Amino acid sequence: MTVDSSHRFDELDTKEAILAAAERLFAAEGVPRASLRAITSEAGVNLAAVHYHFQSKEGLVRAVLERRWQPLSERRFELLERAERSAAGAPSAEEVVRAFVGPPLEMIQRERGGHAFARFMLGAFIDPKGEVREMLLEQLKETIDRFTDALSAALPHLPRAEIYWRFHFMVGVMAHTIALGSLVHGYSGGLCDPHDVEGVTQRMVDFVVGGFQAPSPAGAATEPGS
Amino acid sequence: MTVDSSHRFDELDTKEAILAAAERLFAAEGVPRASLRAITSEAGVNLAAVHYHFQSKEGLVRAVLERRWQPLSERRFELLERAERSAAGAPSAEEVVRAFVGPPLEMIQRERGGHAFARFMLGAFIDPKGEVREMLLEQLKETIDRFTDALSAALPHLPRAEIYWRFHFMVGVMAHTIALGSLVHGYSGGLCDPHDVEGVTQRMVDFVVGGFQAPSPAGAATEPGS
DNA sequence: CGCTGAATCAAACGTCCGTTTCAAACATAC
DNA sequence: GTATGTTTGAAACGGACGTTTGATTCAGCG
Numbered sequence: 001m002t003v004d005s006s007h008r009f010d011e012l013d014t015k016e017a018i019l020a021a022a023e024r025l026f027a028a029e030g031v032p033r034a035s036l037r038a039i040t041s042e043a044g045v046n047l048a049a050v051h052y053h054f055q056s057k058e059g060l061v062r063a064v065l066e067r068r069w070q071p072l073s074e075r076r077f078e079l080l081e082r083a084e085r086s087a088a089g090a091p092s093a094e095e096v097v098r099a100f101v102g103p104p105l106e107m108i109q110r111e112r113g114g115h116a117f118a119r120f121m122l123g124a125f126i127d128p129k130g131e132v133r134e135m136l137l138e139q140l141k142e143t144i145d146r147f148t149d150a151l152s153a154a155l156p157h158l159p160r161a162e163i164y165w166r167f168h169f170m171v172g173v174m175a176h177t178i179a180l181g182s183l184v185h186g187y188s189g190g191l192c193d194p195h196d197v198e199g200v201t202q203r204m205v206d207f208v209v210g211g212f213q214a215p216s217p218a219g220a221a222t223e224p225g226s
Numbered sequence: 227m228t229v230d231s232s233h234r235f236d237e238l239d240t241k242e243a244i245l246a247a248a249e250r251l252f253a254a255e256g257v258p259r260a261s262l263r264a265i266t267s268e269a270g271v272n273l274a275a276v277h278y279h280f281q282s283k284e285g286l287v288r289a290v291l292e293r294r295w296q297p298l299s300e301r302r303f304e305l306l307e308r309a310e311r312s313a314a315g316a317p318s319a320e321e322v323v324r325a326f327v328g329p330p331l332e333m334i335q336r337e338r339g340g341h342a343f344a345r346f347m348l349g350a351f352i353d354p355k356g357e358v359r360e361m362l363l364e365q366l367k368e369t370i371d372r373f374t375d376a377l378s379a380a381l382p383h384l385p386r387a388e389i390y391w392r393f394h395f396m397v398g399v400m401a402h403t404i405a406l407g408s409l410v411h412g413y414s415g416g417l418c419d420p421h422d423v424e425g426v427t428q429r430m431v432d433f434v435v436g437g438f439q440a441p442s443p444a445g446a447a448t449e450p451g452s
Numbered sequence: 453c454g455c456t457g458a459a460t461c462a463a464a465c466g467t468c469c470g471t472t473t474c475a476a477a478c479a480t481a482c
Numbered sequence: 483g484t485a486t487g488t489t490t491g492a493a494a495c496g497g498a499c500g501t502t503t504g505a506t507t508c509a510g511c512g
Contacts, residue, residue: 014489030354032258035469046491048472053489057470119352126345126352126405128256137409144413162429164414168407169399169433176398179352183363187370188390202443203388207395210440211433217425240459261499272461274502279459283500 015053017043023064027116030123031061062132065124068107068117069136073143075103080150090153097208100147101174102201108178109197118178125175155212162216170208177204241279243269249290253342256349257287288358291350294333294343295362299369301329306376316379323434326373327400328427334404335423344404351401381438388442396434403430 021043025034036057040047054060079099083091108114124132144167152163181194194200247269251260262283266273280286305325309317334340350358370393378389407420420426 028354033355036471037469046489047470048492049490051471116354119354123349123352126349128254128342128345129259137413141413161414161417164410164418165426165429166433168403168410168418169430172399172402172406173395174398176401177394181394184390184394187363187367188387191387192390192394199443200391203391204395206440206443207392207437211399211437214432214436217428217432262501263499272459273500274462275460277501 014043014045014049017045018050018053018060019064019067022060023068023117024113026061026064027113027120031120036060058131061124062135065121065132065136066139068121069139072103072107073139075106076100076143077146079103080146084150091150093151093154093212094205094209096147096150096154097170097212098201098205100143100170101204101208104174104178105197105201105204115179115182118175119180122175122179151212158212158216166212169211173204173208240269240271240275243271244276244279244286245290245293248286249294249343250339252287252290253339253346257346262286284357287350288361291347291358291362292365294347295365298329298333299365301332302326302369303372305329306372310376317376319377319380319438320431320435322373322376322380323396323438324427324431326369326396327430327434330400330404331423331427331430341405341408344401345406348401348405377438384438384442392438395437399430399434 018039021039022034025039025042028034029038036050037047039060040050050057050060054063076099079102080091080096083095083099087095104118108118111117121136124130124136127133148160148163148167151167152158152160155163158166177200181200184192185194244265248260248265251265251268254260255264262276263273265286266276276283276286280289302325305328306317306322309321309325313321330344334344337343347362350356350362353359374386374389374393377393378384378386381389384392403426407426410418411420
């Protein structure tokens, strides 16, 4: 019996219940196999509520991804800006790389079933008919710009095209590790522990920084024109 | 055993037609959206032929992947062994890395729609319910063993666990590049050309070798500072 | 020829899915 | 209280899917 927020509270409750159940089932079963009936059943809401709140199944997929993507991007920017403030001049490549690869690893450690969710998110990028991918790429654009700029400042000798390629490689390392990192334990014979998030982060950062610091292929001899 | 194989020719013909159509449609539409009706229609064969030759849709997926995976592995081993023969002692990390990341890039250049197929194959790894993944991992085991051994020989100062982690990172770079490399052209503003296979290969090799040559984190030769 | 087994075919089966519909419940504003 | 707009509920719709079935074709062979 409070102010106008009572019905909104219900709305958010239903919406959130759907989002939570959808996230879990999308990750565990894959989007095509996770039926709206299973999702609404697990959420304890009516089947039609999905179309009321999200218009369609794809709208639900989009909402689930957006909900996780936003904090991830914000956390990245936060770490990057912190490094930029604390550093005299530009932050080092290592700091920039850590600001990029750290947050996803934090996320999969914090959330239960994080690996499964990471696979689900990577799947959204891979899906050839993914209209959701467009949205993610749109949101990724700002991240790409900010981080390639920072990397360019940290590695001024690298041509811009090299920065983009190596940024792409870094994304590959990150995505593959959060999505399939748990496999390493198996095929290393138990030698590697994917649950040691700090250790994995450090290893990723070392590897990627090493890659960024590799000599430029076309050689320093030729100067990029324009 | 008769030498004559006329009926076998027909069988292979139908089988091959299904495999080719399935490969194309799986890559273009994604496995769940590629219906057996669409596949058999494109192949010009009867719907029931799929179950006759492959038992189920999943059997077809498995067969399509297996057909591409095998030559890929063989090509990798061929390049690795060539490097091992030509080198005095062990081949360098660069040669080993090139033997690993080169063949997939050759493949997507050679085949039409190679990028789409690479996405499809990566999707098979990501699929949380993928029983096909088990098969691929099984086949990957030998590749992992051979290449981690070779990398260990090229980089004897690295602990074995580091080798596994960095191998995993290399797989990430490779997978992400063959599956989503075409995106780089877009977000680099046309600066990067993903169709320049040799250039991309060289860049990947440089990056990955740089990563492998990074100092070991907890190792004896730790870098000063923090 | 007639038999045999593999291969193809058209047709159907049963199921599950995303979506829609429309009425009931609900809180709010007057 | 009545009117209004929002949210939930039960039930159904129409279609697409993987799979199965049983007949049919055809080659090889004694």
